[in-house]
Amino acid sequence: KSIISQGKRLILLLNKIDLVPKANITAWLKYLRLELPTVAFKASTQEQNDRLGRFNASHLLKQNQGSKCIGAELIMSLLANYCRNKDIKTSVRVGVIGYPNVGKSSVINSLKRRRACQTGATPGVTRKLQEVELDKHIRLIDSPGVVLASREQFDPVEVALKNALRVEALSDPISPVIAILRRCTVD
Structure with missing residues:
Protein backbone atom coordinates (compact mmCIF):
# COMPACT_ATOMS: atom_id res chain seq x y z
CA LYS A 1 0.00 0.00 0.00
CA SER A 2 2.94 2.28 0.72
CA ILE A 3 4.23 1.84 -2.83
CA ILE A 4 0.85 2.46 -4.44
CA SER A 5 0.27 5.57 -2.29
CA GLN A 6 3.49 7.01 -3.80
CA GLY A 7 1.99 6.72 -7.29
CA LYS A 8 4.06 3.70 -8.26
CA ARG A 9 2.61 0.69 -10.04
CA LEU A 10 2.82 -2.92 -8.94
CA ILE A 11 2.64 -6.08 -10.99
CA LEU A 12 2.56 -9.40 -9.20
CA LEU A 13 4.48 -12.12 -10.99
CA LEU A 14 3.94 -15.77 -10.06
CA ASN A 15 7.15 -17.45 -11.17
CA LYS A 16 7.92 -21.17 -11.55
CA ILE A 17 4.36 -22.01 -12.60
CA ASP A 18 5.68 -25.21 -14.14
CA LEU A 19 6.17 -26.54 -10.60
CA VAL A 20 2.56 -25.96 -9.48
CA PRO A 21 -0.67 -27.77 -10.46
CA LYS A 22 -2.67 -25.89 -13.09
CA ALA A 23 -5.72 -25.61 -10.81
CA ASN A 24 -3.65 -23.86 -8.14
CA ILE A 25 -2.25 -21.36 -10.66
CA THR A 26 -5.73 -20.57 -11.96
CA ALA A 27 -7.11 -20.10 -8.43
CA TRP A 28 -4.23 -17.81 -7.35
CA LEU A 29 -4.51 -15.72 -10.52
CA LYS A 30 -8.24 -15.26 -9.98
CA TYR A 31 -7.71 -14.26 -6.33
CA LEU A 32 -4.71 -11.95 -6.79
CA ARG A 33 -6.11 -10.21 -9.88
CA LEU A 34 -8.90 -8.83 -7.71
CA GLU A 35 -6.28 -6.49 -6.21
CA LEU A 36 -3.42 -6.06 -8.71
CA PRO A 37 -2.33 -7.02 -12.22
CA THR A 38 -0.93 -10.55 -11.85
CA VAL A 39 1.01 -12.59 -14.39
CA ALA A 40 1.77 -16.30 -14.35
CA PHE A 41 5.36 -16.76 -15.44
CA LYS A 42 7.92 -19.41 -16.16
CA ALA A 43 11.46 -18.23 -16.72
CA SER A 44 13.47 -19.77 -19.53
CA THR A 45 15.64 -22.70 -18.55
CA GLN A 46 17.49 -22.82 -21.85
CA GLU A 47 21.25 -23.23 -21.62
CA GLN A 48 22.44 -20.79 -24.31
CA ASN A 49 23.49 -17.24 -23.44
CA ASP A 50 21.23 -15.36 -25.86
CA ARG A 51 18.13 -15.68 -28.05
CA LEU A 52 16.20 -17.34 -25.20
CA GLY A 53 12.88 -18.63 -26.51
CA ARG A 54 9.39 -17.60 -25.46
CA PHE A 55 5.90 -19.00 -25.72
CA ASN A 56 2.96 -16.64 -26.02
CA ALA A 57 0.22 -16.44 -23.39
CA SER A 58 -1.84 -19.23 -25.00
CA HIS A 59 0.74 -21.68 -23.62
CA LEU A 60 0.41 -20.18 -20.15
CA LEU A 61 -1.22 -23.05 -18.32
CA LYS A 62 -0.27 -26.04 -20.46
CA GLN A 63 1.20 -28.95 -18.55
CA ASN A 64 4.51 -29.46 -20.37
CA GLN A 65 6.05 -26.14 -21.35
CA GLY A 66 9.63 -27.28 -21.93
CA SER A 67 12.49 -24.86 -21.46
CA LYS A 68 11.02 -21.70 -23.02
CA CYS A 69 9.76 -18.70 -21.08
CA ILE A 70 6.03 -18.19 -20.53
CA GLY A 71 4.39 -14.89 -19.62
CA ALA A 72 7.08 -12.52 -20.94
CA GLU A 73 4.88 -11.06 -23.66
CA LEU A 74 2.23 -10.07 -21.12
CA ILE A 75 4.80 -8.46 -18.78
CA MET A 76 6.33 -6.57 -21.72
CA SER A 77 2.88 -5.38 -22.77
CA LEU A 78 2.04 -4.16 -19.24
CA LEU A 79 5.37 -2.34 -18.93
CA ALA A 80 4.95 -0.75 -22.38
CA ASN A 81 1.45 0.45 -21.38
CA TYR A 82 2.82 1.98 -18.17
CA CYS A 83 5.46 3.83 -20.22
CA ARG A 84 2.85 5.12 -22.68
CA ASN A 85 0.42 6.18 -19.93
CA LYS A 86 3.08 8.19 -18.13
CA ASP A 87 4.32 9.69 -21.41
CA ILE A 88 7.87 8.80 -20.43
CA LYS A 89 10.57 10.61 -22.39
CA THR A 90 13.53 8.77 -20.86
CA SER A 91 13.04 5.38 -19.22
CA VAL A 92 11.08 3.79 -16.41
CA ARG A 93 12.95 1.83 -13.73
CA VAL A 94 11.30 -1.40 -12.58
CA GLY A 95 12.39 -3.11 -9.37
CA VAL A 96 12.24 -6.89 -9.32
CA ILE A 97 11.76 -7.80 -5.67
CA GLY A 98 11.11 -11.07 -3.84
CA TYR A 99 12.32 -13.74 -1.48
CA PRO A 100 15.72 -15.32 -2.08
CA ASN A 101 15.94 -17.88 -4.87
CA VAL A 102 12.50 -17.29 -6.39
CA GLY A 103 13.97 -16.59 -9.82
CA LYS A 104 14.23 -12.79 -9.95
CA SER A 105 17.43 -12.87 -12.03
CA SER A 106 16.00 -15.62 -14.25
CA VAL A 107 12.90 -13.48 -14.89
CA ILE A 108 15.12 -10.58 -15.97
CA ASN A 109 17.19 -12.87 -18.21
CA SER A 110 13.99 -14.20 -19.80
CA LEU A 111 12.63 -10.70 -20.43
CA LYS A 112 15.98 -9.57 -21.85
CA ARG A 113 16.16 -12.83 -23.89
CA ARG A 114 19.80 -13.32 -22.88
CA ARG A 115 21.90 -13.93 -19.79
CA ALA A 116 22.21 -10.44 -18.30
CA CYS A 117 22.20 -11.52 -14.63
CA GLN A 118 24.06 -14.32 -12.94
CA THR A 119 21.82 -17.10 -11.57
CA GLY A 120 22.30 -20.09 -9.31
CA ALA A 121 20.49 -22.81 -7.39
CA THR A 122 21.52 -21.48 -3.99
CA PRO A 123 20.43 -18.21 -2.37
CA GLY A 124 22.78 -15.25 -2.40
CA VAL A 125 24.01 -15.20 -6.02
CA THR A 126 22.73 -11.63 -6.43
CA ARG A 127 24.54 -9.62 -3.77
CA LYS A 128 23.80 -6.03 -4.86
CA LEU A 129 21.39 -4.08 -7.05
CA GLN A 130 22.08 -4.47 -10.76
CA GLU A 131 20.38 -2.44 -13.47
CA VAL A 132 19.62 -4.09 -16.82
CA GLU A 133 18.40 -2.11 -19.84
CA LEU A 134 15.50 -4.01 -21.36
CA ASP A 135 14.96 -1.45 -24.11
CA LYS A 136 15.27 2.33 -24.46
CA HIS A 137 12.22 2.89 -22.22
CA ILE A 138 12.53 0.15 -19.59
CA ARG A 139 15.32 -0.57 -17.10
CA LEU A 140 14.98 -3.54 -14.73
CA ILE A 141 16.64 -3.56 -11.33
CA ASP A 142 17.71 -6.98 -10.09
CA SER A 143 17.83 -7.13 -6.31
CA PRO A 144 19.10 -9.55 -3.69
CA GLY A 145 16.43 -11.62 -1.96
CA VAL A 146 14.44 -9.79 0.69
CA VAL A 147 13.12 -11.38 3.88
CA LEU A 148 11.17 -9.02 6.10
CA ALA A 149 11.38 -10.18 9.71
CA SER A 150 12.08 -8.49 12.99
Missing part, protein backbone atom coordinates in the same frame (compact mmCIF):
# COMPACT_ATOMS: atom_id res chain seq x y z
CA ARG A 151 14.63 -9.91 15.42
CA GLU A 152 11.77 -11.40 17.45
CA GLN A 153 10.41 -13.19 14.36
CA PHE A 154 13.79 -14.59 13.37
CA ASP A 155 13.33 -18.36 13.56
CA PRO A 156 16.19 -20.14 11.77
CA VAL A 157 13.84 -22.91 10.61
CA GLU A 158 11.38 -20.46 9.02
CA VAL A 159 14.22 -18.46 7.45
CA ALA A 160 15.66 -21.67 5.99
CA LEU A 161 12.25 -22.61 4.56
CA LYS A 162 12.13 -19.21 2.83
CA ASN A 163 15.48 -20.11 1.27
CA ALA A 164 17.12 -17.12 2.95
CA LEU A 165 19.56 -19.27 4.85
CA ARG A 166 21.59 -22.14 3.54
CA VAL A 167 20.46 -25.42 5.07
CA GLU A 168 24.12 -26.28 5.66
CA ALA A 169 24.29 -23.34 8.07
CA LEU A 170 21.64 -24.84 10.35
CA SER A 171 22.85 -26.66 13.44
CA ASP A 172 19.72 -28.86 13.24
CA PRO A 173 18.81 -29.85 9.65
CA ILE A 174 15.93 -32.05 10.80
CA SER A 175 13.75 -29.18 12.09
CA PRO A 176 12.96 -27.76 8.59
CA VAL A 177 11.91 -31.25 7.44
CA ILE A 178 9.57 -31.58 10.43
CA ALA A 179 8.16 -28.09 9.74
CA ILE A 180 7.43 -29.08 6.11
CA LEU A 181 5.75 -32.33 7.19
CA ARG A 182 3.54 -30.44 9.66
CA ARG A 183 2.22 -28.35 6.77
CA CYS A 184 1.36 -31.38 4.64
CA THR A 185 -2.04 -33.04 4.65
CA VAL A 186 -2.39 -36.78 5.08
CA ASP A 187 -3.48 -37.06 1.44
Whole structure:
Protein backbone atom coordinates (compact mmCIF):
# COMPACT_ATOMS: atom_id res chain seq x y z
CA LYS A 1 0.00 0.00 0.00
CA SER A 2 2.94 2.28 0.72
CA ILE A 3 4.23 1.84 -2.83
CA ILE A 4 0.85 2.46 -4.44
CA SER A 5 0.27 5.57 -2.29
CA GLN A 6 3.49 7.01 -3.80
CA GLY A 7 1.99 6.72 -7.29
CA LYS A 8 4.06 3.70 -8.26
CA ARG A 9 2.61 0.69 -10.04
CA LEU A 10 2.82 -2.92 -8.94
CA ILE A 11 2.64 -6.08 -10.99
CA LEU A 12 2.56 -9.40 -9.20
CA LEU A 13 4.48 -12.12 -10.99
CA LEU A 14 3.94 -15.77 -10.06
CA ASN A 15 7.15 -17.45 -11.17
CA LYS A 16 7.92 -21.17 -11.55
CA ILE A 17 4.36 -22.01 -12.60
CA ASP A 18 5.68 -25.21 -14.14
CA LEU A 19 6.17 -26.54 -10.60
CA VAL A 20 2.56 -25.96 -9.48
CA PRO A 21 -0.67 -27.77 -10.46
CA LYS A 22 -2.67 -25.89 -13.09
CA ALA A 23 -5.72 -25.61 -10.81
CA ASN A 24 -3.65 -23.86 -8.14
CA ILE A 25 -2.25 -21.36 -10.66
CA THR A 26 -5.73 -20.57 -11.96
CA ALA A 27 -7.11 -20.10 -8.43
CA TRP A 28 -4.23 -17.81 -7.35
CA LEU A 29 -4.51 -15.72 -10.52
CA LYS A 30 -8.24 -15.26 -9.98
CA TYR A 31 -7.71 -14.26 -6.33
CA LEU A 32 -4.71 -11.95 -6.79
CA ARG A 33 -6.11 -10.21 -9.88
CA LEU A 34 -8.90 -8.83 -7.71
CA GLU A 35 -6.28 -6.49 -6.21
CA LEU A 36 -3.42 -6.06 -8.71
CA PRO A 37 -2.33 -7.02 -12.22
CA THR A 38 -0.93 -10.55 -11.85
CA VAL A 39 1.01 -12.59 -14.39
CA ALA A 40 1.77 -16.30 -14.35
CA PHE A 41 5.36 -16.76 -15.44
CA LYS A 42 7.92 -19.41 -16.16
CA ALA A 43 11.46 -18.23 -16.72
CA SER A 44 13.47 -19.77 -19.53
CA THR A 45 15.64 -22.70 -18.55
CA GLN A 46 17.49 -22.82 -21.85
CA GLU A 47 21.25 -23.23 -21.62
CA GLN A 48 22.44 -20.79 -24.31
CA ASN A 49 23.49 -17.24 -23.44
CA ASP A 50 21.23 -15.36 -25.86
CA ARG A 51 18.13 -15.68 -28.05
CA LEU A 52 16.20 -17.34 -25.20
CA GLY A 53 12.88 -18.63 -26.51
CA ARG A 54 9.39 -17.60 -25.46
CA PHE A 55 5.90 -19.00 -25.72
CA ASN A 56 2.96 -16.64 -26.02
CA ALA A 57 0.22 -16.44 -23.39
CA SER A 58 -1.84 -19.23 -25.00
CA HIS A 59 0.74 -21.68 -23.62
CA LEU A 60 0.41 -20.18 -20.15
CA LEU A 61 -1.22 -23.05 -18.32
CA LYS A 62 -0.27 -26.04 -20.46
CA GLN A 63 1.20 -28.95 -18.55
CA ASN A 64 4.51 -29.46 -20.37
CA GLN A 65 6.05 -26.14 -21.35
CA GLY A 66 9.63 -27.28 -21.93
CA SER A 67 12.49 -24.86 -21.46
CA LYS A 68 11.02 -21.70 -23.02
CA CYS A 69 9.76 -18.70 -21.08
CA ILE A 70 6.03 -18.19 -20.53
CA GLY A 71 4.39 -14.89 -19.62
CA ALA A 72 7.08 -12.52 -20.94
CA GLU A 73 4.88 -11.06 -23.66
CA LEU A 74 2.23 -10.07 -21.12
CA ILE A 75 4.80 -8.46 -18.78
CA MET A 76 6.33 -6.57 -21.72
CA SER A 77 2.88 -5.38 -22.77
CA LEU A 78 2.04 -4.16 -19.24
CA LEU A 79 5.37 -2.34 -18.93
CA ALA A 80 4.95 -0.75 -22.38
CA ASN A 81 1.45 0.45 -21.38
CA TYR A 82 2.82 1.98 -18.17
CA CYS A 83 5.46 3.83 -20.22
CA ARG A 84 2.85 5.12 -22.68
CA ASN A 85 0.42 6.18 -19.93
CA LYS A 86 3.08 8.19 -18.13
CA ASP A 87 4.32 9.69 -21.41
CA ILE A 88 7.87 8.80 -20.43
CA LYS A 89 10.57 10.61 -22.39
CA THR A 90 13.53 8.77 -20.86
CA SER A 91 13.04 5.38 -19.22
CA VAL A 92 11.08 3.79 -16.41
CA ARG A 93 12.95 1.83 -13.73
CA VAL A 94 11.30 -1.40 -12.58
CA GLY A 95 12.39 -3.11 -9.37
CA VAL A 96 12.24 -6.89 -9.32
CA ILE A 97 11.76 -7.80 -5.67
CA GLY A 98 11.11 -11.07 -3.84
CA TYR A 99 12.32 -13.74 -1.48
CA PRO A 100 15.72 -15.32 -2.08
CA ASN A 101 15.94 -17.88 -4.87
CA VAL A 102 12.50 -17.29 -6.39
CA GLY A 103 13.97 -16.59 -9.82
CA LYS A 104 14.23 -12.79 -9.95
CA SER A 105 17.43 -12.87 -12.03
CA SER A 106 16.00 -15.62 -14.25
CA VAL A 107 12.90 -13.48 -14.89
CA ILE A 108 15.12 -10.58 -15.97
CA ASN A 109 17.19 -12.87 -18.21
CA SER A 110 13.99 -14.20 -19.80
CA LEU A 111 12.63 -10.70 -20.43
CA LYS A 112 15.98 -9.57 -21.85
CA ARG A 113 16.16 -12.83 -23.89
CA ARG A 114 19.80 -13.32 -22.88
CA ARG A 115 21.90 -13.93 -19.79
CA ALA A 116 22.21 -10.44 -18.30
CA CYS A 117 22.20 -11.52 -14.63
CA GLN A 118 24.06 -14.32 -12.94
CA THR A 119 21.82 -17.10 -11.57
CA GLY A 120 22.30 -20.09 -9.31
CA ALA A 121 20.49 -22.81 -7.39
CA THR A 122 21.52 -21.48 -3.99
CA PRO A 123 20.43 -18.21 -2.37
CA GLY A 124 22.78 -15.25 -2.40
CA VAL A 125 24.01 -15.20 -6.02
CA THR A 126 22.73 -11.63 -6.43
CA ARG A 127 24.54 -9.62 -3.77
CA LYS A 128 23.80 -6.03 -4.86
CA LEU A 129 21.39 -4.08 -7.05
CA GLN A 130 22.08 -4.47 -10.76
CA GLU A 131 20.38 -2.44 -13.47
CA VAL A 132 19.62 -4.09 -16.82
CA GLU A 133 18.40 -2.11 -19.84
CA LEU A 134 15.50 -4.01 -21.36
CA ASP A 135 14.96 -1.45 -24.11
CA LYS A 136 15.27 2.33 -24.46
CA HIS A 137 12.22 2.89 -22.22
CA ILE A 138 12.53 0.15 -19.59
CA ARG A 139 15.32 -0.57 -17.10
CA LEU A 140 14.98 -3.54 -14.73
CA ILE A 141 16.64 -3.56 -11.33
CA ASP A 142 17.71 -6.98 -10.09
CA SER A 143 17.83 -7.13 -6.31
CA PRO A 144 19.10 -9.55 -3.69
CA GLY A 145 16.43 -11.62 -1.96
CA VAL A 146 14.44 -9.79 0.69
CA VAL A 147 13.12 -11.38 3.88
CA LEU A 148 11.17 -9.02 6.10
CA ALA A 149 11.38 -10.18 9.71
CA SER A 150 12.08 -8.49 12.99
CA ARG A 151 14.63 -9.91 15.42
CA GLU A 152 11.77 -11.40 17.45
CA GLN A 153 10.41 -13.19 14.36
CA PHE A 154 13.79 -14.59 13.37
CA ASP A 155 13.33 -18.36 13.56
CA PRO A 156 16.19 -20.14 11.77
CA VAL A 157 13.84 -22.91 10.61
CA GLU A 158 11.38 -20.46 9.02
CA VAL A 159 14.22 -18.46 7.45
CA ALA A 160 15.66 -21.67 5.99
CA LEU A 161 12.25 -22.61 4.56
CA LYS A 162 12.13 -19.21 2.83
CA ASN A 163 15.48 -20.11 1.27
CA ALA A 164 17.12 -17.12 2.95
CA LEU A 165 19.56 -19.27 4.85
CA ARG A 166 21.59 -22.14 3.54
CA VAL A 167 20.46 -25.42 5.07
CA GLU A 168 24.12 -26.28 5.66
CA ALA A 169 24.29 -23.34 8.07
CA LEU A 170 21.64 -24.84 10.35
CA SER A 171 22.85 -26.66 13.44
CA ASP A 172 19.72 -28.86 13.24
CA PRO A 173 18.81 -29.85 9.65
CA ILE A 174 15.93 -32.05 10.80
CA SER A 175 13.75 -29.18 12.09
CA PRO A 176 12.96 -27.76 8.59
CA VAL A 177 11.91 -31.25 7.44
CA ILE A 178 9.57 -31.58 10.43
CA ALA A 179 8.16 -28.09 9.74
CA ILE A 180 7.43 -29.08 6.11
CA LEU A 181 5.75 -32.33 7.19
CA ARG A 182 3.54 -30.44 9.66
CA ARG A 183 2.22 -28.35 6.77
CA CYS A 184 1.36 -31.38 4.64
CA THR A 185 -2.04 -33.04 4.65
CA VAL A 186 -2.39 -36.78 5.08
CA ASP A 187 -3.48 -37.06 1.44
